[in-house]
Amino acid sequence: EGLPVIKEHPSNVIARRNDPVTLNCAASGAARIRWFRDGEEVITSTQDPRSHRVLLPTGSLFFLRVTATRRDSDTGTYWCVASNSYGSARSHNATLTVATLAYDFQSQAEPVVKIRVGDFVSFPCKPPKGSPLPELTWLRDGRQVTNSSRIIITQGGDLVISQAVQDDSAAYVCRARNAAGTRESTPSQLTVMIPPWFVERPANVTVPPGVVVELACRTQGSPTPSVTWRRLDGKMPLGRAKIDDQRLVLEQVETADSGVYACEVENEAGIASAQASLTIVNAPELTQRPQDVHVMVGESAQIMCHIKGGPQPLVLWRLPTLDRTALLIPGQRRGYTFISDDGYTLTIEHATTEDSGIYHCWGVSSGGGVSGQAELVVVPSHPPPIVGVGPQDKTVIPGSVVTFSCEVVSEAAKAVISWWYRPSVHLPSRPLSQGTDGSRISLPDNGALILKNVHLDDAGIYTCRARADTGTVEQAAVLRVEHDANVSEPLHLPAPPTKPRLMAVNQTAVQLSWLPNSQVGGESGQWYTAEYWRQGWDEWRVADAVMLKESCVVSHLTPGHTYIFLVRAVNNSGASFPSPWSDPVTTRPPRDPSLSVDQIRQARRRLSQPIITLTDASITAPHSVLLTWNFLDLTDESVEGVLVYSLTKTGTVQVATVLGTSSSSYLLHHLSANTHYTFFIVPFWHSVEGAPSNSLSVITPESVPSSAPREVRVTMLEEGLVLIRWSSMTTEEAQGKLVGYQVIISHNGSQITETVVSPWLEAHSLLPDRLYTVRVAALTGAGLGPFSVPVLLDTRPNNAHTIHKVKTESDNSGSVRYATTQPGWLIYVLIPLLLLVFIVTLLYVRRFYKKGSFSNSPHAPAHYQDPSIYPDQNSISMYGENKPWRPSESDKDSSLSSTRLLQSHQLVNEYAEPRVPGLSDTTTEPYATSALIRAPSPHLNHNVPWKHHSDDSCVQVNWAAFLPPPPTCPPPLDQGDPVGSSDHQGPRIVSSSGSQYDNIGRFEQYEQPCDAASEHTYDVYTQVTPDG
Template structure:
């Protein structure tokens, strides 16, 4: 029973009587029911079941923050038995739902939740906003949930402070401010740049209280910025504000200090960047720009032409724009290059004299002076310690002194003056009076060979020497003197070392040393010792002839010689060239080895220097004796302007220049473009030398590039299909610099430009119808690559007789089969690389002989092929049908002729023809007992190549194809040679005759009447089997001279076979028609 407390109390207590396990009373705060007290009474007399329970809230409603017009749900779920009823209270007043009041917009869901289909909220009326309580009750009691508040979020449209445009410079801080619209809850602020959400960057971009702050701006920060305010009610975008980021002027290229020679131009670069683009101007510190001699170019660089001493100073480039200013300066120094005050003079001295060369210079700054002898790498500086230069000293003023002059001191001496402003040189010659070219170091004529001998055997190691004065001979083993106490060693008077009873300890390198006051020569040879040796050396090659000079330049000499004419000795595999020059020392030096040809160019020689040369031949068994010494030859003078090597500057300056080759670009199989880059002090470079050679060649081809700024060159006339080595070397006035690394590339192959050599053709090789073709490869300079294969052609007089065959690139011969006897063939050979077929060799004519000729039949020489061809023609259905028709026509014609004779009693018309001395074969009389007469067609035939018949007693003329006739003639036919004046009738008619048309060469001048050959057709047996057709060659036709040639029984020369007769339907001038009747 519920008891109401006095009205002044703040709590309402609900007492529920029943079970002693009932829960404690439920207290409701006074503020929940400000106006109404709720009295909850239990029904008197009701008693609860043992499973009934008091209501209990198991799901509390949460506080809600929702947007206006959006749906919302306040959940609430209670448990109890019986199931409790759910009611809702707002601000202490019971909430009416659609179940109780259809006009209500709130719904009570079966779960007990309160559902708002649409939150109603306005400026004046806010019916849905408040504090809600869920109450569950049954007969045992009541339970109330926590108080849940429902609030409506609001966000206005207008920003209280929108962002504004900001202009800053690169590197400066920037702040964009924004105060968002009013709203509930208070909206948060974010930023967008160019429609993309902006994120904070630690240390540079931060967003605090609506402000966007950048500690230092970048050029990329420029753009349009939008302030975004957002809460539960939505988002609002402010108007866009632009952040403009200007850039202060900054230098991409600054002026650099210049050191310029007088009268030379000076260039000061100045390249800047900035936004907006800066304005540039130049000024000179403590002075004005030289009027009329300066120019400000389009790239804002300053150029001063023909500088003078007055132009020295500091030049400043000034750049300005709206956000800043920048300056950069460079100094100009004007120097005077070294100049000669005293020129050194040529000197002539005798051995033992003292010589002085003057060389006085001036310049600003004062130049350094040093001396150098051409061909020597030794530099002589003033005040240099005398022990390092010996007889050569240089005074502080630049004077060169040479004491105790020797013959080797002769040559050119160069005085060089060098400063930072430039350099200059002067040269003078020293001539020693008694220099003798006939005095040179000893020559070893025959030295020890590399040998392998058996243990216990003896060996003679020769060392024959010559020289003036007579040299002495000394032997060394592995660089050490021989043991004089070894009784097995014996040095003969002629220099030969004899070693007996060879032992393993004798193995080593033996050196023959020839010495005299003029120098020395050394010859080395290996000696190896084994158990048993069965080789017998045959000796070295013979010595070549005296080398002859054929070309001389400043740095090279070309020699030629002849091999030894003496037979015997090992074959020559290569040549070795030795040289001697007094300027290079007192011994012979090997300047070339492995030389394959009898002509060679020695490069790398010193200008204006006298050389002597000798040549040795190298073979399997060692070197030959030397050739006679060549005549003295002097390289050309380089002239006063020749750049001499100056290690003081060339090696200290150009040594730091590094040339890097790039990948070459092939323009054609024989030309390419080579490019390079240069690092280091390029101002010292005057130009470049591009050197190339084929792999295996000992000499380089040089292309000089006279421009220091050029970085590419085109190499032409390269060998196709070869490996090429390329390198580039810079040079200056003082000499060459270091070379680049060697780049090796292969040129593309081309088809061979020359034919195979020594092409020969021999009969036989594989049967009577074959030939063997032999050849040698094209010369190496015309191969243009690796020969992949050879193509061999054997061409007859027409395509059906042609033969061809290919052979591998290593092959040197091939056998061709299937040639026809008596037919003239042209044989050619061509080489092919991967790029294609090359030039064919000149044709070689070949003709297989005919079989032995049998006894010819009367009147004509025939072969087996002709009878077989006729047999095949007679078996043709077209021939049989035509023959039958011809026979019928012939009988009809004969009957008509007899009838006409009897009726008209006239003499038959006859035909006159020019006949020769030869009569028809097997002549017979006509029907009336007389010999028939008729018109005879003349024709001209060339000499024919006829093969002998296997059956000489039987022969049939070739049966031509059916054709138009000049006229019908039922009488027996004859073949004759017509005169040029008779022109066959162009009117075609079909009769009982057949023709064959031969096309000879163009009409010739009038000829004498030809002999008539009359052939009477008689039945004959035709041999079976195939045979080559009878044919004529065009060359034979065109080769006739004067009168025609008739068919006869005499042998005819085998000229050439030509295509078979061509059938024709008309007779035209220039054609000959053979007419034969069918009987």
């Protein structure tokens, strides 16, 4: 018996609508149990049979179906009350919630989402309305998504993916769940796309015409990209172009196909493009071969060599020296030899015999190489003249007219013909002139001699002599005069043949050929003779007396010499006029005896064709390049080695020799950085060099500067401000693009680093009385170069006006350069020397004074010489007082009151006549007469601490540190001593009251305590000895 006790309290319940639910409640000793909702009693089926709420016998409240409508809703806070006659008991509260969940999501992601790799994407998800709030989860292809470093589900339910990868591609679903059920959003298909990228880019191609070219372009991406080929600088050859597996194939390429081709790939993620150049090269071709040239010493020679090709070949000229680096490029000059700007013409001015030789003309390009050669022959002199048709022996009767012919050939210089007569072989000859022996002798312009009315004593030997600058030649004929002489028939000489041509030449023989005279033709019964001349000979020589054919071989010649040949036709009447002279012919120099002529000829024939191809030139370091090449149809005997040429745009040539044919690469060292190089290869066999290969060009990368800036100048503009300048660096020294200069100013372990573009720097806020070190280095993209030799900068006031200049040399020895105008050792020598001179002078003056030289004069003055009274060469400043003064008691013990600083002979004329105030109405002004002023003493006129303008001073001495200070104010002048009295022996120096001057040369206010009668300051002090 007693109050009821609640044994089971109701619990919170969440139920779906129309589902049965029970709220439990049990009590002991209860006679009645009632239920309340939100403070109102619940009507059960016991009270209303239509109610869906049933009170169970145990006291629990059972809902047949849970309702949640606006009119009737079971949602609320419930509790049960058990009561009996003793009272009642109340249970705990319990909440009944009717779970609801709508079908449609308030917001959800798009069905299809596409992003690129690395992008950010967010899938929104706002669940359907429901009670209680539904719990959200994300599914990826049916599997629940968990948070990671890249994938996060926000508090609002959104799914965020950052830095997306291709594996993130999937179907994403947002799931909302509560007691009312589960809802899933429409799947959102995420596609992570990969922009197109190149697996293989198209490469530049250089090929000859007529071949098939394939330009590769392999790409990948997601989705698979599409490939499009375009030509950027012209039309695509549609008939010969096709795309095969992303590659562009061009068949039977032509020169017009040269250009830039672009491979463009595209997908939804992006676009990519790559370009390649197609170069159709034509091997260089000689359009004008160089021809042999023969000139005299001192003349100019030109050799022409025209080469064309695509691209335009680089034309090079190889000079005939053993130095294989003797190459000239277009526009280059070496001595008197220079090349035209187009490279087609080699010109030699003032040719000498040393210029003789074989000149090679090379044309190289990426398409191949070609070579030509010509021989230049420089002769010191031309052949001497030769008699073409000379006088013939004749027999005539007295009274006849005789004509002796004398036609001279002299192609190099004009010949002067003279005639000489000798009565007999044993008698001397005499010259014949026009009009000799009356009018019987005449000398016409054609060189002949005509004798009229011949006498018996005209018989003798007549000689025709031709003299020219190149030599002398003569030919004689005999004249016989007889009464019974037969009349001579006229001579029928053959016509001269054509100019002989060179057919072949070796070391000791020359083969010549010619043609008979075209107007007359070859007469029957005639033959030929050949004559030749060699450098250094003074006459022509006959090579062969009888030659029946129009060709001959002149043998027994000397190797390496130059010859000139001519040919005459001969019949029974005599020899014809000589043919034109042949071109100079130089026999081959002595060859290697181990090599035969056939071997050399075959080697020249093999090496004249391209047999080597330069395939690659790769940069391995700023100063080295690796070259690789291939041989074409090579036999071991055809090539002994190769010459590797490297050529800069300025004409600098390097040659390396690689022996043998087993090597197909070579590493070139010691190249200049940031320099354009052209490389090609020349094969050789013994002394025979072949045609050059194709050329490849590279630009070496830049490097750090090779040297430090020069001519570092340090100028101290004012206190704390310094201007630092240096010379700009050349491109060769910089070895790259000059970025700027780095300047380091250091002092006592600390330093300031500044980087500037221009070759100068203003340094501010430098502390005074410091010794700084300045160093400068050049800076390129590759780094910092060496620093200049340190320059010492002294900021002490004594050096504030000095301009310091130092030229740093390239040796970079690390020594310190002192930026002063005089050598540093001079200071250390002069300072002790000056101190010694000063001490000796001071001791001498003291000693001289103690001897009483001026003791007889009680007023003999001893001067304190202020340095300002000894001005420099451009100005004079003197300031003084117009009355003597006596020292105070405090001054009596000082050296100023008892010691003379100047010797007696130095006191003469060191002051001017005083101007006494009152004697003139004019204003008192300081003055000095240069004629009365003695020149400054050499013992005192040393460097002083005030500003000066002397350029020959290297040491500055502060005399104020050695001289005693002046008194505070001079004592008044004795009023009893008239100003103009004759017994006053001290100098009176008057200065303007408005003039003040300090001891360092600056005008400023300088005040001194003086007596009432004084209106002046004291810069020159006169001392008198005390009375008694």
